[in-house]
Amino acid sequence: MDDRWESLFADAETQFEALRRGEVEAEAADRSRREFALVEFVHRLRGAVGAEVEVWLDAEPVRGALVRIGPDWMLLSGEGRREVLVPLAAVSAVAGLPGRTMVPGAGAEVEARLDLRYALRRLARDRIPVRVVLRGGRVTGGTFDRVGRDFVELAEHLPGQVRRAAAVGSIRSIPLGALRAVHAG
Structure with a gap:
């Protein structure tokens, strides 16, 4: 040829x-x-567990390592190992997510039941003092007493005080939709 x-x-x-x-x-x-x-937002976040992220909220950005994801909340470990519980409904944006995404697996049914109310009940049960950031940036503190279907009751007291009847200034009922961040400890 x-x-x-x-x-x-x-x-x-x-x-x-x-x-x-x-x-x-x-x-x-x-x-x-x-x-x-x-891909749903919660699954995108599950792929980032362990990553350092910045979460934008109405009031203030929150930075820390993404520790755990529930169906409607995320838990960050911030400065001094202080933990911050953030309802996903309060999130405007997240920076620092790695490229991987986690698809629902065998434990998805259990995870689906561990919603925001579950996380708040754990804080109430253990009597963990909290600083709560509300919609609009208002901040209050105390200890969660009870968690209802769509609200939580906060016994307001000064930081560092133990939740005792004499220390409580008021009991505030807060709709879950008003929560922006819950700083524990």
Whole structure:
């Protein structure tokens, strides 16, 4: 066969292979975009457990290591190992998420029951003093007494005081939707 024909066929094969590779890459990118479109925010966050993140809220940004994710809350470990519970409904944006995403697994049914009320009940049960940031930036502190279906009751007292009847200034009922951050400790 003539070298010109050989060269022509080789050039055509190279062009064909480049087109095929381009189509495969475009199809893979399109499939990846379609699959990512099904990812929920909570699953995106689950892939970031252990990462240092910055969470934007109405009032103040919160920075720390993402410790745990519930179906409607996240727990961060901040400065001095202080923990901050953040309802996902209060989050405006999160920076610092790694590229990985966690899809629901075998424990998803149990995780789905460990909602924000569960986390707040743990704080109430253990009588952990808290600083609560509310919608609009208002801050109050005390100890959670009880958690209802869509609200929590906070026994307000000064920081550093133990929750005793004499120390409580008032009992404040707070709708869960008004919570922006709960700083424990």
